[in-house]
Amino acid sequence: MMLRSECRSTPDLLPTHHYINHSVWLLVVLMLASHYVIYSQYILPMGARIEKLEASHDSCLKEVQRLITDEIDVYDADKTNSTDYALESSGATIVTTRCTKSYLEKNIQYSIDGLLPVFFTSNSPRVVIQPSMTPGECWSFAGSEGVLVVQLSRTIIPTAFTYEHIRKELTPDLHIDSAPRHFRVKSLKDANDREGLLLGEYDYDKDGRPLQQFKVQNPNPVPTRFIELLIQSNHGELQYTCLYRFRVHGNKY
Amino acid sequence: MMLRSECRSTPDLLPTHHYINHSVWLLVVLMLASHYVIYSQYILPMGARIEKLEASHDSCLKEVQRLITDEIDVYDADKTNSTDYALESSGATIVTTRCTKSYLEKNIQYSIDGLLPVFFTSNSPRVVIQPSMTPGECWSFAGSEGVLVVQLSRTIIPTAFTYEHIRKELTPDLHIDSAPRHFRVKSLKDANDREGLLLGEYDYDKDGRPLQQFKVQNPNPVPTRFIELLIQSNHGELQYTCLYRFRVHGNKY
Amino acid sequence: MMLRSECRSTPDLLPTHHYINHSVWLLVVLMLASHYVIYSQYILPMGARIEKLEASHDSCLKEVQRLITDEIDVYDADKTNSTDYALESSGATIVTTRCTKSYLEKNIQYSIDGLLPVFFTSNSPRVVIQPSMTPGECWSFAGSEGVLVVQLSRTIIPTAFTYEHIRKELTPDLHIDSAPRHFRVKSLKDANDREGLLLGEYDYDKDGRPLQQFKVQNPNPVPTRFIELLIQSNHGELQYTCLYRFRVHGNKY
Numbered sequence: 001m002m003l004r005s006e007c008r009s010t011p012d013l014l015p016t017h018h019y020i021n022h023s024v025w026l027l028v029v030l031m032l033a034s035h036y037v038i039y040s041q042y043i044l045p046m047g048a049r050i051e052k053l054e055a056s057h058d059s060c061l062k063e064v065q066r067l068i069t070d071e072i073d074v075y076d077a078d079k080t081n082s083t084d085y086a087l088e089s090s091g092a093t094i095v096t097t098r099c100t101k102s103y104l105e106k107n108i109q110y111s112i113d114g115l116l117p118v119f120f121t122s123n124s125p126r127v128v129i130q131p132s133m134t135p136g137e138c139w140s141f142a143g144s145e146g147v148l149v150v151q152l153s154r155t156i157i158p159t160a161f162t163y164e165h166i167r168k169e170l171t172p173d174l175h176i177d178s179a180p181r182h183f184r185v186k187s188l189k190d191a192n193d194r195e196g197l198l199l200g201e202y203d204y205d206k207d208g209r210p211l212q213q214f215k216v217q218n219p220n221p222v223p224t225r226f227i228e229l230l231i232q233s234n235h236g237e238l239q240y241t242c243l244y245r246f247r248v249h250g251n252k253y
Numbered sequence: 254m255m256l257r258s259e260c261r262s263t264p265d266l267l268p269t270h271h272y273i274n275h276s277v278w279l280l281v282v283l284m285l286a287s288h289y290v291i292y293s294q295y296i297l298p299m300g301a302r303i304e305k306l307e308a309s310h311d312s313c314l315k316e317v318q319r320l321i322t323d324e325i326d327v328y329d330a331d332k333t334n335s336t337d338y339a340l341e342s343s344g345a346t347i348v349t350t351r352c353t354k355s356y357l358e359k360n361i362q363y364s365i366d367g368l369l370p371v372f373f374t375s376n377s378p379r380v381v382i383q384p385s386m387t388p389g390e391c392w393s394f395a396g397s398e399g400v401l402v403v404q405l406s407r408t409i410i411p412t413a414f415t416y417e418h419i420r421k422e423l424t425p426d427l428h429i430d431s432a433p434r435h436f437r438v439k440s441l442k443d444a445n446d447r448e449g450l451l452l453g454e455y456d457y458d459k460d461g462r463p464l465q466q467f468k469v470q471n472p473n474p475v476p477t478r479f480i481e482l483l484i485q486s487n488h489g490e491l492q493y494t495c496l497y498r499f500r501v502h503g504n505k506y
Numbered sequence: 507m508m509l510r511s512e513c514r515s516t517p518d519l520l521p522t523h524h525y526i527n528h529s530v531w532l533l534v535v536l537m538l539a540s541h542y543v544i545y546s547q548y549i550l551p552m553g554a555r556i557e558k559l560e561a562s563h564d565s566c567l568k569e570v571q572r573l574i575t576d577e578i579d580v581y582d583a584d585k586t587n588s589t590d591y592a593l594e595s596s597g598a599t600i601v602t603t604r605c606t607k608s609y610l611e612k613n614i615q616y617s618i619d620g621l622l623p624v625f626f627t628s629n630s631p632r633v634v635i636q637p638s639m640t641p642g643e644c645w646s647f648a649g650s651e652g653v654l655v656v657q658l659s660r661t662i663i664p665t666a667f668t669y670e671h672i673r674k675e676l677t678p679d680l681h682i683d684s685a686p687r688h689f690r691v692k693s694l695k696d697a698n699d700r701e702g703l704l705l706g707e708y709d710y711d712k713d714g715r716p717l718q719q720f721k722v723q724n725p726n727p728v729p730t731r732f733i734e735l736l737i738q739s740n741h742g743e744l745q746y747t748c749l750y751r752f753r754v755h756g757n758k759y
Binding site: 028031034035039043046060061069075077078081085089090091154252 | 640677
């Protein structure tokens with residue numbers, strides 16, 4: 001009976017034994033599961049995110065290099081990367097300014113120690129279709145209303161116009177009150193066409209970037225070789241308005 | 254007794270049982286604690302750092318685009334983004350060079366196949382206040398001492414000067430020994446003021462960047478329209494000194 | 507015996523007790539090991555990678571700033587950062603075009619409202635060694651074959667040539683058929699040397715970047731002051747070929 005009692009106590013112990021084993025295995029499994037959860041839930045996705053960051057970091061400098069090159073390319077490409085059909089050196093000309101009166105304040109002669117005399121003439125309207133953007137190299141006309149008719153270098157269907165003014169940081173007074181404000185652009189049949197086809201009415205934002213582009217608003221622009229720019233107001237200067245550079249963009253006809 | 258013995262053995266087993274339970278629970282708690290420690294100590298902060306990196310990576314290219322645009326804007330803004338009151342096109346003039354002798358070596362005439370004759374004259378001092386920075390387009394004067402008096406485009410309280418020389422990489426000899434070294438800047442009451450008010454004494458570093466800016470050192474600069482530049486030495490060239498471009502910055506008066 | 511039986515059951519329990527202890531300690535050790543594995547295998551290396559990313563991110567913007575400045579510096583340095591010994595303003599000249607016939611289509615006079623008359627002459631070959639890259643400011647010659655002999659600003663051992671054409675995006679027709687295609691470069695003993703020493707044969711890729719550099723192919727270039735450029739074909743334009751800018755690079759002799 002003792003043995004039996006022992007025998008009976010053994011079965012009592014054995015499940016305990018098994019229970020221990022079970023617990024241990026359960027715990028080992030739990031531990032592995034926990035390990036796995038940590039690994040698959042947190043570490044694996046974090047690893048992937050780090051890998052992606054590392055890859056994009058490596059490609060980043062290449063991408064940056066490309067961005068820089070692209071920006072400098074656009075800057076080098078007349079700042080717009082599109083043909084300016086109003087550019088004088090390409091064959092465009094100013095055909096008329098419809099009697100807009102140039103502003104002649106600076107028409108004075110200086111001379112340096114008997115060297116070459118220096119004339120400051122009011123710049124001709126041709127500077128408006130030339131690339132120079134040096135402060136002062138603009139066409140000044142009296143008042144705030146003026147007209148410029150450009151014969152383009154070829155016949156195009158106009159799509160956009162660009163007006164570029166000098167930065168206000170570069171002006172002696174740190175403002176560009178003499179910049180054009182409200183203006184219209186028309187396409188003409190020929191230099192003598194007094195009516196024309198309105199292509200759009202625009203505002204040059206004096207607080208925006210120096211170079212601003214304006215899309216043709218007319219839904220049916222016709223092919224043309226003559227573009228009329230009508231300045232209707234400026235940003236506050238009472239005596240004169242300065243025009244720096246006007247570009248005309250379009251599609252070949 | 255057997256039963257009792259069993260009963261007594263059972264209490265021996267029961268605490269073991271409890272002990273197992275306790276151990277298991279303790280271990281489960283430990284495991285959860287460990288899991289939690291790993292999660293909160295390592296994974297959570299690492300996740301936050303990755304998130305920050307990802308966010309800054311996304312914003313990085315925007316930031317880079319902004320950096321590029323800003324740099325090109327400054328380059329486009331006469332490389333300084335500040336008004337040059339000595340710029341000829343804005344209305345400034347060279348009023349005198351106080352008899353500084355121009356260096357005339359290049360004053361030779363060429364002609365191409367009967368096309369237009371080409372003159373290489375020593376450039377006039379006016380190139381010093383014009384924007385061109387093409388190699389060779391400088392004002393050369395004999396020796397290493399020279400004077401230039403500029404009438405600014407308006408009366409200002411001067412704050413800084415900029416001298417820009419050609420890069421040595423672009424010169425035929427890969428050095429800029431003919432660049433100015435030590436120089437002074439004065440403000441004058443008028444073109445005939447021979448004394449003037451010293452605004453600063455400076456050195457142009459031939460190993461620095463081509464464009465170098467110099468702040469006014471005089472604590473009490475007065476409003477002026479006349480700036481005198483006195484070159485006192487160059488970087489080693491014995492025959493002549495070349496001046497490329499001099500800018501004057503200041504506040505409106 | 508009962509006690510003994512109990513005693514005997516106790517040794518049965520005791521190893522169980524120890525077994526539990528062992529299991530617990532084993533599990534605790536396992537847990538610490540698992541914790542350690544997770545920490546050392548995953549978290550530590552990931553932390554290092556994140557740290558590296560963070561460090562490189564911080565240095566990235568500095569690096570980007572440097573890249574931008576470098577690119578603008580090269581752009582500012584005549585786009586090549588190397589001396590152009592063919593640059594007119596540095597003292598180079600076009601000595602002959604060997605009777606290459608300029609193309610005169612644009613030789614027409616316009617005039618604006620009685621203002622200054624505007625002449626569009628075919629540009630002289632001198633524009634090829636001047637820095638302007640404005641659309642239209644090229645030397646046009648009839649057909650697809652032309653010659654240009656440049657007297658360099660000093661005697662050099664030539665190392666490379668650069669030809670730069672206008673971007674096709676800026677031309678009225680969006681193509682550069684009039685750009686030179688196949689060309690040779692020779693060095694001459696003097697302006698009358700009709701034979702010369704071949705330095706290389708090259709192709710300007712009309713789909714490449716506007717500025718293309720060509721290394722001297724001759725393994726033994728001799729010091730020279732005269733470079734002959736022979737255009738042998740263009741990219742398809744039948745009437746004329748346009749030359750924008752040609753640079754000559756080399757080492758001092």
